[in-house]
Amino acid sequence: MRHRLVRAVTGAVGAGILVWGVTACGTSTSEKTDGGGDAQPAKAAATGTPSPAASAGAAPGSAAKAAGSIGGDGTPCRLPVSFDLAQDWKPKAVTHAEDDQFAALFKQGGLTLACEIDAKPAGNMGFLRVWVADKPAGPGDARKVLESFMGGEKAKGAPVYSEVRAGEGGTALPAVEAVYETAPLDEAKKEGAFAVVTPGGAAVVVHLGGLDSAEHEAMQPAYRLARQSLKPGS
DSSP, X not given: OOOOOOOOOXXXXXXXXXXXXXXXXXOBOOOBOTTSSOSSOOHHHHHTOOOHHHHSOOOTTOOOOEEEEEBSTTSSXXXXXXXXXXXXXXXXXXXXXXXXXXXXXXXXXXXXXXXXXXXXXXXXXXXXXXXXXXXXXXXXXXXXXHHHHHTTSOOSSOOEEEXXXXXXXXXXXXXXXXXXXXXXTSSOEEEEEEEEEOTTSOEEEEEEOOSSHHHHHHTHHHHHHHHHXXXXXX
């Protein structure tokens, strides 16, 4: 018999829903917040002090320094791709039972949320979230996959799509990125995501949200690191 504790929180990020399921054996579901962050503001945001990422002096467009990776064997999230993590960002696999009444919260546009990488230990309010397509995709389907995902994002205005590269050297993959805004509390905030399709046909979307646009910008180096270091899984 399983015992569940379910807590729904709505707060500063508008339509955010936090769902925790705890079973007697200790297996837990993870969380989804449509606004990309927790309901409680970060200390830096509350005091007006720049977050560590914002005050690090990184040049615009630069990536964070790698401190570990995610996606491969032995990492918290086994994924069809792997990429480097920024320092102090903490990954956690997202698990949920198929018969769980909350399972739909972890599905969007034909993809399922597989991994959340929390920025709070690094001083920011937000997540990198990795979504994996439920069905194989073709080599030219990255935009189609991303557009399907974006159908559930409630963007304010039309997203701006661009063709980019994910990874470097011989393992780099064609990718499509969307930059857009949402307005969960009638105040626009920036978000972004990119999609790739691996040579094996696995489609992945990496999404960056945040408490507000300032947090989103502060977390951009970690997002760029993920995109620039991405490799198809083995």
